[in-house]
Amino acid sequence: MAQQLDDRRVAHRASRPRHRMLIPAALLIGVLGGATWVLTNNVEEEPAAMLGASDTVDGGIARINGILPLESDGWVPPSNGAALETAVPDGAHRVRVLLELTALEPEGIAFSAADYFVDGLGTGEPHVIWASPSQHIAEQGETIDATLVFEIPNKALALVLSDDGEARLSLGTDHHTAGQ
Template identity: 80%
Template sequence: MVFPWWSDNTTCMAQQLDDRRVIPRRTVPRHRILVPAVLVAAMAGGAAWLLTNSVEEEPPVMLGASDTVDGGIARINGILPLESDGWEPPANGAALEAAVPDGAHRVRVLLELTALEPDGISFRASDYFIDGLGTGEPRVIWASPSSHAAQQGESIDATLVFEIPNQALALVLSDGGETRLSLGTEHHTAAQ
């Protein structure tokens, strides 16, 4: 069959094929489908991660104020730099004999925990770390006591020693749970 609107009077491709054969349809190469699909999936995953991980943490409790912990309340009674404090550990101070690395300093955190609940309160120094900008989550290098349990109405006075970078900001004592106690800025500044 000849189509008059075609200038070269060619016949239709369908007529050139045998009637028993199926006309092949044009297929899209796989990479043209997979690449956009992978990009859409990556963007959706990234958006989900941002939504779940960019939630603002509760601000820490101000220095000197109490925060709740399992079984009672916690409060920081002092943050003292060891370099100017002159304090010596009463026992087992071998961990503090090593030199402080350049760009860091040690602080002694005086933590008070008071048991208010009937089950009392349990304390483990290894649960605590310092969180903040530029800290890398320093862990306790010396503590007294290292662990203790208090009955309802009793208090635990703990001394925790940390080694923190001089440039760290917004420092918070945390137990990895809900407890977030601000360390203030008196022990150092970012310019130190």
């Protein structure tokens, strides 16, 4: 009889659900995963300078003087415009960004259009497809008036012109084509 009781206890323990251990393990994994996400995705970026305001760059300041959609602008590049002759993909549009850089420091500003890209939600970081000038070194007191053309998605949000360094200049929303 005692052997039967022991056999029933063993059988009872074996039939208990093992999910009691899974719940605390799942909670622990969830907490650790959430903490990891917060640590990796909660990096605060400097806010972008408002459209038309100046932002600092190495050697001086930068500001956007205009953002013009090429579809309604009528602008034609003065030279080397082959990159703009291709069709714009569905769901995107091209914008011409008028960037002004002023060298304030004795070392001046070394400008390279290839350093600039558009950052924002849904952009995929488009880089310049046409620029004039493409490179220039401005001495103290000199201003560079650069024209940068980008191809950006129609539904992108919170667009910022960035050089992956100090510059973060807001592009506003006026160039958007209302999701067309």
